[in-house]
Amino acid sequence: MKLALNAEQRHAVEYGAGPLLVLAGAGSGKTRVLTARVARLLQEEGERPERILAVTFTNKAAGVMRDRIADLLGEEPRGLWVGTFHSIAARLLRREGDRLQRGANFTIYAEDDSLRAIKRAMEEADLDTQRWSPNLIRARISDAKNALVSADEYAASAFDLAAKATARVYPAYERILARSNAYDFDDLLANAARLLEGVPEVGDRYASRFRHVLVDEYQDTNHAQYRIVKRLAVEHGNICVVGDDDQSIYGWRGADIRNILDFERDFPGAEVVRLEENYRSTPAILEVANEVISNNRDRKDKRLRTRRPAGEPVQVVQLPDERAEASWIVEQIQGAEIGRGPQDHVVLYRTNAQSRPFEDALRRARIAYRIVGGVRFYERREIKDVLAYLQLAVNPADEAAFARAVSWPRRGVGGVTLDRLRRAAAERSVNLLDAAEIARDLDGVPPGGARSLEDFAAGISALSELACEATTEEVIRECIRSFGIVAALELEEDGADRIANVTELLAAASSFDRTDVEDATAEATDLELYLQSAALHADIDDYDDREPGVTLMTLHNAKGLEFPVVYLVGVEEGLFPLARAMESREELEEERRLFYVGVTRAEDRLFVTHANRRWRYGSEVRAEPSSFLAEMPEGPVEHRSLAVGGGRYRGAGTSRARAAGRRAGGGTRAPRESGSFGDPKRASSGGAGWSSGGASFDWHRGGRRQAEPAGEGKLRYDYSDSQEDLRLESGARVVHPRFGDGLILSVSGEGRLTRAEIEFEDGIRRKVMVAHAGLRPA
DNA sequence: TTCCCTCGTATTTTT
């Protein structure tokens, strides 16, 4: 095993028994350390592969790790457990199924299946789906599950109205999942944790089997994941976690950054290794990254360093609107230096909705691109429809699959028939499929529908028998044939695309390798394993950096990847950071970490763009540069305005861009109501110092904060002129452009992060960011 | 039952 390692990396690889925390900064070679460590355990310590468990967050990361370990060893290690938390939890639940209320053929409900089940649960719990948002309830239940709070426990501590509503839905939802023999995503983790902790025989067996536990991206673990890891590792203590608190970006999904911050307390005697040498980016890029992230409070202090020569300055570019933003970037890609192809560039955005203009511009320029995310393959309607048939063949109890499959293609079974069938099934305590089989004998089921139901049930049972012996591909083929799927799609408007997707499903199924999921000897059928892996599939899993084309993806998907040229786009207040994240320090810090992740993807060049106007929900709103831009250091950054005023952008590329430039510059158009994102109605008093008439903004160095040397020499946005006579103290009266007159109750934070809690004339208390609210004295 | 239209609301991010 020959691998070039620096001293810290080597220490992390060679450190012996006991807990080990590797704080690995972006681009510091953490995957290298992790894989080298596993290879060393196998090769030099003679550890057997089945005694090692390595956990990641995406299937892609697991695949990379597996491949690299194989490279180091020169052979594929058999028996090694490498996988995502979710897939490993699913494997555990499958193996130990006889101890649980669910059979090993359980269905995994993705988010929209889960949402449907929540809606049904709300009906069953007699809760108005108009009054309570099913999404909100689902999020609350998800949070509870990730925190390992059961329905009973939840009910016991539910005080506010929304919690009380949730407390009624939660048990009903659990009943639906149980009788459907299904788990949602969160259940996989929660039940794995309960199984390991609650059944000593099982917990002991796995804890002693896995003598070494390694966890990648530890900063993104939630409580359930933490408990799984802890149960497996606390006795032998051979746990190695790798992570970077600065790259924790999944707090919204229950990830708890404290898991990594408190590792040394959880596992006393832990060795800590810091990897701060970066092998990816230029000093200019790293300086920007270091400087911006230093504004976070919840972090372990560290600084990335590199030995690379300085490199080009980071460019911050202002453009009139998102189409100009896209055209300008396409021009950069076209005009890039020799030797640089489309595949060297990545466009990173905050939300998937931002991909459109880039797709359009790249298509116009005839540049190949690939897009990660958006509407996921396995979530396309026609794919979900086909999968519902297969799912039902595997798991006859699956109510969601039944409802979905029986409703399409149309066979004369609609809402009424389905409801009657449900009632009849409940009376007899059988599942929907069993009830359908004898539909004509059931009271209340219309005769026409009953006939169809019986045919349908017969078809599913034939499919089910086939699944025991045939390959997944054959089962899908037969499913499509016998239920007339393609025929039904042909009648649809965009049928051709959908048929193409179904064909792709066949291809995906035929290339599925069950050994990626489970030992070849496991009892599960190929179809069962395929369906479970499809449910746990992420778009990024298909990403292959050897394919040609510009990459478009969200910042979340970009974590762990690197590109020679990175375009960080839409860096505007309210979009990045998102408006709703600006209300709390924790969420704002998470947005900043996301920004940091974006910056540190870049090897050689980094472009950060923001637009003056942007379409949102079908109307155009004014946009202001993100406060993150003000946090960038001055030295390694170059600012350009290609909007209007100074150097207006006349997009050489397209007439559309030219038109956009003219519009912005000519002033022929009445200034739109300005204001924050997401609310075109919000009028602005022009408070925050971004000049409002559509002209380019003023960068100017402003008031350094004495208390904070880090502020020195930074660019700042000046909002003093509009607010100099604003009394920012409790008791003061102010006027908010949208909410009207208000009384300040309290003020917190400082500088741009100053927030005021204000009681407005409508009697509602709100917390507003002073720098952006446009407050005026009353 | 199904189809079609209108209307309202939503976008973070993903296993």
Next chain:
DNA sequence: TACGAGGGAA
């Protein structure tokens, strides 16, 4: 914009 839900007609 764009999708889902709900209402009304065939």
